[in-house]
Amino acid sequence: xxxxxxxxxxxxxxxxxxxxxxxxxxxxxxxxxxxxxxxxxxxxxxxxxxxxxxxxxxxxxxxxxxxxxxxxxxxxxxxxxxxxxxxxxxxxxxxxxxxxxxxxxxxxxxxxxxxxxxxxxxxxxxxxxxxxxxxxxxxxxxxxxxxxxxxxxxxxxxxxxxxxxxxxxxxxxxxxxxxxxxxxxxxxxxxxxxxxxxxxxxxxxxxxxxxxxxxxxxxxxxxxxxxxxxxxxxxxxxxxxxxxxxxxxxxxxxxxxxxxxxxxxxxxxxxxxxxxxxxxxxxxxxxxxxxxxxxxxxxxxxxxxxxxxxxxxxxxxxxxxxxxxxxxxxxxxxxxxxxxxxxxxxxxxxxxxxxxxxxxxxxxxxxxxxxxxx
Amino acid sequence: xxxxxxxxxxxxxxxxxxxxxxxxxxxxxxxxxxxxxxxxxxxxxxxxxxxxxxxxxxxxxxxxxxxxxxxxxxxxxxxxxxxxxxxxxxxxxxxxxxxxxxxxxxxxxxxxxxxxxxxxxxxxxxxxxxxxxxxxxxxxxxxxxxxxxxxxxxxxxxxxxxxxxxxxxxxxxxxxxxxxxxxxxxxxxxxxxxxxxxxxxxxxxxxxxxxxxxxxxxxxxxxxxxxxxxxxxxxxxxxxxxxxxxxxxxxxxxxxxxxx
Numbered sequence: 001x002x003x004x005x006x007x008x009x010x011x012x013x014x015x016x017x018x019x020x021x022x023x024x025x026x027x028x029x030x031x032x033x034x035x036x037x038x039x040x041x042x043x044x045x046x047x048x049x050x051x052x053x054x055x056x057x058x059x060x061x062x063x064x065x066x067x068x069x070x071x072x073x074x075x076x077x078x079x080x081x082x083x084x085x086x087x088x089x090x091x092x093x094x095x096x097x098x099x100x101x102x103x104x105x106x107x108x109x110x111x112x113x114x115x116x117x118x119x120x121x122x123x124x125x126x127x128x129x130x131x132x133x134x135x136x137x138x139x140x141x142x143x144x145x146x147x148x149x150x151x152x153x154x155x156x157x158x159x160x161x162x163x164x165x166x167x168x169x170x171x172x173x174x175x176x177x178x179x180x181x182x183x184x185x186x187x188x189x190x191x192x193x194x195x196x197x198x199x200x201x202x203x204x205x206x207x208x209x210x211x212x213x214x215x216x217x218x219x220x221x222x223x224x225x226x227x228x229x230x231x232x233x234x235x236x237x238x239x240x241x242x243x244x245x246x247x248x249x250x251x252x253x254x255x256x257x258x259x260x261x262x263x264x265x266x267x268x269x270x271x272x273x274x275x276x277x278x279x280x281x282x283x284x285x286x287x288x289x290x291x292x293x294x295x296x297x298x299x300x301x302x303x304x305x306x307x308x309x310x311x312x313x314x315x316x317x318x319x320x321x322x323x324x325x326x327x328x329x330x331x332x333x334x335x336x337x338x339x340x341x342x343x344x345x346x347x348x349x350x351x352x353x354x355x356x357x358x359x360x361x362x363x364x365x366x367x368x369x370x371x372x373x374x
Numbered sequence: 375x376x377x378x379x380x381x382x383x384x385x386x387x388x389x390x391x392x393x394x395x396x397x398x399x400x401x402x403x404x405x406x407x408x409x410x411x412x413x414x415x416x417x418x419x420x421x422x423x424x425x426x427x428x429x430x431x432x433x434x435x436x437x438x439x440x441x442x443x444x445x446x447x448x449x450x451x452x453x454x455x456x457x458x459x460x461x462x463x464x465x466x467x468x469x470x471x472x473x474x475x476x477x478x479x480x481x482x483x484x485x486x487x488x489x490x491x492x493x494x495x496x497x498x499x500x501x502x503x504x505x506x507x508x509x510x511x512x513x514x515x516x517x518x519x520x521x522x523x524x525x526x527x528x529x530x531x532x533x534x535x536x537x538x539x540x541x542x543x544x545x546x547x548x549x550x551x552x553x554x555x556x557x558x559x560x561x562x563x564x565x566x567x568x569x570x571x572x573x574x575x576x577x578x579x580x581x582x583x584x585x586x587x588x589x590x591x592x593x594x595x596x597x598x599x600x601x602x603x604x605x606x607x608x609x610x611x612x613x614x615x616x617x618x619x620x621x622x623x624x625x626x627x628x629x630x631x632x633x634x
Contacts, residue, residue: 008497008500009497009498009499009500011497012493012494012497012498013498015494016483016486016490016494019485019486019490020483020485020486023485023486024485208479208481208483208484209477209479209480209481210481210482210483212447212475212477212479212481213475213477213481214498215447216445216446216447216470216473216475217470217498217499218467218470218471218498218499218500219498220467
C-alpha cells in the first residue's frame with residue numbers, strides 16, 4: 001500500500017484556506033480592496049508634490065541670461081511670482097512675513113561670470129518651516145540653476161558634482177512624489193496581506209478549536225506550516241500583480257526594471273512577512289491579539305523603511321536601527337526596480353541583507369511554531 | 375481452506391491490525407502534573423479491542439488531560455501508555471495515523487460545507503478522493519444529510535453537527551476513537567442518535583474511548599472508569615459497579631464515588 005500522498009494533505013490544507021478566505025467577506029475585502037484603497041489614497045491624497053511656491057526674485061544682473069533663469073523657474077510649474085524685493089534685505093523680510101516661500105538673488109555679475117565660464121553664485125533663501133517641502137523646493141531651485149548654468153556656461157560648472165549626489169532627483173527628474181510613493185505602497189500591500197492573513201489563519205483555528213483537530217492528525221509541523229503559508233504567499237503574489245498593474249496602467253508609474261526580478265525579490269521578502277505572521281500567531285491567543293502584535297511591528301517597520309521619510313534624514317541612532325528593518329531593503333529594491341530599472345547586481349547589496357533577515361525570521365517562526373504545536 | 379492458508383490469512387489480518395494483538399489502549403501509572411497541581415495521578419487501565427469504554431468523572435477530574443496524552447497533544451510527566459500497542463512516548467507520529475479524535479469543542483469548520491469538511495478531514499489523513507467520496511456518501515445516507523451536503527456546516531442543528539463531527543473523526547477508519555464529551559448541549563433524542571452512531575462505529579471494529587458526565591450514557595458503555603481528582607477510583611462494567619456499590623443506577627454509583 002504505497003500511495004504518493006505526501007503533498008496531498010498540504011493541497012487539502014491550501015484548498016481549505018482558500019475556501020475560507022473567499023467565503024469570509026471581511027477577509028475577501030482585505031485581499032481585494034486593500035490594494036485599491038491604499039494605492040488610490042496614497043497615490044492621490046498623499047501627493048506631496050510642490051505646487052504654487054511663491055518666489056521672490058531680486059535680479060541685480062538685469063541681463064538676458066538672468067531673465068531666462070527667472071523664466072525657467074516659472075516654467076517649471078512649481079514656482080509662481082511672489083512680491084518683488086527691491087533690496088537684498090527685502091528677501092528675508094518677505095520670507096519672515098510669510099509672503100514668499102523662496103527668494104533668489106541674482107548678482108550683478110551673473111551674465112558675465114557665465115560667459116567667462118566662472119562659477120556664478122546665485123543666492124537662494126528658503127522658508128524652512130516645513131522642512132520637507134523646503135528641502136524639495138530647494139532641490140527644484142538647484143536643479144533649475146544647474147540646468148541654466150550648463151546651458152549658459154562655456155566651461156565646467158562647479159555645482160554639478162554636488163547636485164549629482166542627489167540621485168533621487170536624477171532618476172525622478174520631476175520629483176514626482178507619486179512615482180516615489182506608489183512602488184512603496186506596493187510593498188506595503190504585500191506586507192500587510194501576507195503577514196496579517198497568515199497570523200489570523202493560525203489563531204482563528206486556535207480560537208475555534210479546529211487547530212487541535214489538525215494537531216491530532218498525522219500532519220507534520222512542516223506540512224501544517226506549508227498549509228498555513230502557501231495560500232497567503234499566493235494571495236500576496238496576486239495582489240503584487242494586481243497593484244503593479246494599477247501602478248503602471250493607471251498611475252503611469254514607469255516599471256523600468258524586470259518583472260521577474262520584482263517577483264523574485266518579493267518571494268524572498270515573503271519569508272519575512274509569512275515568518276512574522278507565524279511568529280505573531282505563536283504569541284497570540286486571539287485574532288485581535290495577533291493583529292495588534294503585527295500592527296505594532298508594522299508601524300515601526302513602515303516608519304523606518306523610508307516609505308514616508310528619507311532614511312538619510314533620520315538621526316544616526318535611528319538610522320542604525322533601520323539596518324535590521326527588512327522593509328527598508330524591500331522599499332529600496334522595489335523603488336529601484338520600478339524607477340531606475342535596477343537589475344540583480346544593483347539590488348544585490350539590499351537583497352542579501354533581506355535574504356539573511358528573511359531566513360532568520362522564518363527559521364525562528366518555524367522553530368517557535370513547532371515548539372508551540374508539539 | 376487448509377490449515378496453513380488459515381494461518382496465513384490470520385497473520386495477514388494481524389499485520390493489518392498492527393503489531394500487537396494486545397489491548398487497544400493501555401496506561402500504567404500515567405501521570406501529568408502542571409506545576410504543583412497533579413491533573414492525572416498514576417492512572418492505570420486497559421481497554422480491549424472493539425470495546426466501548428466510558429471514561430467518567432466530574433468536570434476538572436482530569437479526563438481531558440488524560441485523553442490529550444493518549445492523542446499525543448500533551449506529554450506525560452510520568453508513567454507509560456500504549457495506543458494500539460504503540461508507546462505514546464516513542465511512536466506518537468504512528469499513533470496519530472491510527473486514532474480519531476473529537477474534542478469537546480465542535481471541531482469542524484463552520485464556514486465550509488458539509489461535504490468540504492469531510493473531504494478535508496479525509497484529505498489530511500491521506501485518503502484518496504474516491505475513498506473519501508464513498509465513505510462520505512455512506513455517512514450522508516446514514517445521517518440523512520444527503521440533501522444538505524452542500525450546505526454550510528454552520529447552518530446545521532447541533533445534533534447533526536456532532537454526528538457529522540463523529541463521522542469526520544472516524545472517516546479514516548481509526549483503530550481507536552477518542553470522544554471527549556461529544557454530546558454536550560443537545561437534547562436526549564439527539565444524544566440517543568449519537569450513541570447509535572457510536573455503536574455502529576464500534577461494530578465495525580473501532581475501539582471507542584468516550585468521556586461523559588451523563589450517567590445514562592455510562593449505561594451504554596461496555597466498561598467504565600470513574601475518575602476523581604486525577605485518580606481512577608472505580609473500574610468495571612456498569613453492572614459490576616452497581617452491584618459492588620449496592621445501588622441501582624450509575625448515577626448513584628457516580629455520586630458515591632465522587633462523595634464517599
